Amino acid sequence: MTLDDFRASLADAAPPALAAPVEALWWTAKGDWDRAHRIVQDADGPDAAWVHAHLHRMEGDLGNAAYWYRLAGRPVARGGLEEERDAIAAALLGDPVARSAR
Structure with a gap:
């Protein structure tokens, strides 16, 4: 699945079969x-921790988000939330768009 496929699936009522961290991103986008x-x-695992970090960043709990970024082995994100969500989704889906974000 590519990031474009992921985005297109958001029109559906339920997510396609996805790994748990990507499914969480799907529900976040919804x-x-x-x-x-x-x-x-x-x-x-680190993928779930990365998504967990993003979720706490969304809610404005930056201290908790920083903890989850550390567990994920990722730097604290600074850009827009939607941009970050798409970058995480692309990376976890193995979409070539994400290779530069790793």
Whole structure:
């Protein structure tokens, strides 16, 4: 799946089969922060931590976000939230667009 496929799937009522961190990003893009947070809270690994960081950044809890960025081994994001979400989605999907964001 590419980032464009991911974006197109947002028109659907439910996500396609996705790894938990990407599914959390899908729900985030649909405006369901709570559902996205529950998904990554129950997932392990650096990808889930990266998405978890993004979610706490969205809510303005920058201290908590910084903790999750450290667990993910990623720098704290500084750009726009939608830009960051798309970069994370592309990276986790293996979309070539994301290779420069890694």
